[in-house]
Amino acid sequence: MEKDLTTEAKIKEAATRVFIAKGFNGCSSREIAKEAGMNVALVNYHFQSKGHLFEVVVATVMEEFVFSMIDVFKSDLPLISKTRIFIEKEYDFLSKHPDIPGFIINELGKKDKTFFERINFIDQIRETKIYDEVHAAQEKGEVRKMDMTSIMLLMMGNCHFPFMAKPMIQTIQCIDDKTYQNQLTLHKQYVTEMLVNYLFPTNK
Amino acid sequence: MEKDLTTEAKIKEAATRVFIAKGFNGCSSREIAKEAGMNVALVNYHFQSKGHLFEVVVATVMEEFVFSMIDVFKSDLPLISKTRIFIEKEYDFLSKHPDIPGFIINELGKKDKTFFERINFIDQIRETKIYDEVHAAQEKGEVRKMDMTSIMLLMMGNCHFPFMAKPMIQTIQCIDDKTYQNQLTLHKQYVTEMLVNYLFPTNK
DNA sequence: CAAAAATTTAAACACTTGTTTAAAATAATT
DNA sequence: AATTATTTTAAACAAGTGTTTAAATTTTTG
The missing domain is CATH 1.10.357 (Tetracycline Repressor; domain 2)
Structure with a gap:
């Protein structure tokens, strides 16, 4: 499905799926990270916070x-x-x-x-x-x-x-x-x- | 506004307001209790859980x-x-x-x-x-x-x-x-x- | 190839979550 | 009035939350 995407793009893609399906409050940073197949801290490293990722x-x-x-x-x-x-x-x-x-x-x-x-x-x-x-x-x-x-x-x-x-x-x-x-x-x-x-x- | 309602009714009223405004995941049991002006434990005493209260x-x-x-x-x-x-x-x-x-x-x-x-x-x-x-x-x-x-x-x-x-x-x-x-x-x-x-x- | 920068990791942080417990206060019953 | 049942309280529980830290790893640079 997803091939040679950058880490940032992978997180954003996963976040889009999860946010749309469950809403901002319906999911956790860890769930997004897991969906993207990465560590939780990476989400906040590339995007400053869950809130900011959501805005993006x-x-x-x-x-x-x-x-x-x-x-x-x-x-x-x-x-x-x-x-x-x-x-x-x-x-x-x-x-x-x-x-x-x-x-x-x-x-x-x-x-x-x-x-x-x-x-x-x-x-x-x-x-x-x-x-x-x-x-x-x-x-x-x-x-x-x-x-x-x-x-x-x-x-x-x-x-x-x-x-x-x-x-x-x-x-x-x-x-x-x-x-x-x-x-x-x-x-x-x-x-x-x-x-x-x-x-x-x-x-x- | 609310006068001589039973505890149960007060909780249900408050829960309705909060749930509609913020959604199931957008609020906490404590917020509902506070909105009803009561202790958190009362929510689970009268309704068995947050989920059950939501269904009601x-x-x-x-x-x-x-x-x-x-x-x-x-x-x-x-x-x-x-x-x-x-x-x-x-x-x-x-x-x-x-x-x-x-x-x-x-x-x-x-x-x-x-x-x-x-x-x-x-x-x-x-x-x-x-x-x-x-x-x-x-x-x-x-x-x-x-x-x-x-x-x-x-x-x-x-x-x-x-x-x-x-x-x-x-x-x-x-x-x-x-x-x-x-x-x-x-x-x-x-x-x-x-x-x-x-x-x-x-x-x- | 070595030094520096950027990325990734695991662990911990303080805080909130839903729920439970056991004691206190109130109400109902005998 | 004494006993029982019901209701309310404060405190605690384990689990999950967003976020940060500092070390490990990889990549880039000189």
Whole structure:
């Protein structure tokens, strides 16, 4: 699996796995070290503390998390296509990293705000000019007039929630992993249709 | 605030607050005892262990959580009204208990499945015959034909996510609590319209 | 190749964890 | 009022926590 990685990279990889699976408080430095196959002291030698290692991990995960979004925002496509591709890419990404949205929302809800602001993904999104583009389209009547917050909630909620709520829904519906995965493929289509219809009322 | 509660009730109340705010691993038995204003040993005297106390708390929270849902499902109203009232009641409940959905989804995602099954809210939902009602309406063409899992994901995702993602959205959008709360009131309207339009295509 | 720097190790540090014990205080019963 | 049962307390327990230390090892440098 992992080949010629540096010690630092190995620790970071292991920490990412463990932190995402168990949360900051749900694991110990020793568990991370063991997962990386090394001594406990190395964790604090390369990263100064468990807390700092966590910040490094979160920053990297967040970057990965917004990377595909940013990519779609920057593309030279009409908003309706961006919407479709955004959903498609989100479901792709989340199929590979289903625990990331829950991890981000949970762990960051408990940390202070300065921690959040140290990770500058806000500017990254704003730099894509997606806000201006949406606003312009709203003025032209192509996009339903609603606050950007609501648009984000609709898009992210319908993309992320199905992955976050997997254990709960699986229990309620008594379905296995395979069935749920298939259901998600269907759901992606529903979500796309629903959101496109609602956000672009003049379309079709 | 709390008046003439029994020791047991005081501990359970304090534990509920602390568990929801910090999670099972994010707090200690001593913190719960302190929050309840009592000795540590009392926690284990009245509840056998931290783990057992947690189970009791989760069971109670879950009950509260599904109570209003169940109530709507059982009511003698057309499905479209049930949908509207469901959303209304969910936003009401979540405004008062914004941390509960995140708590349930997070903490239960980490526990084993037997733990989940010990809380029998699944049967409670099934007993309302809501599944049969939806299925019948689908046969009559009143409700869009899609799996119950997707309907649940759409309903819950659009109700719960805005509360779960509050810290994240607030940071991205740079808005305070009051503004976010107002935004949620607006968002509820959008969600209602979007879901009703999508789930009941023949309507209007 | 020898000296210096960087890395890795095992052991210990002080502290917190969940839980238990046995004595003290309170309440209930006879 | 005396005895029993219940509740509460402070103290202790072993195990685990994040972190540090100082020695051993490896790598880099001159």
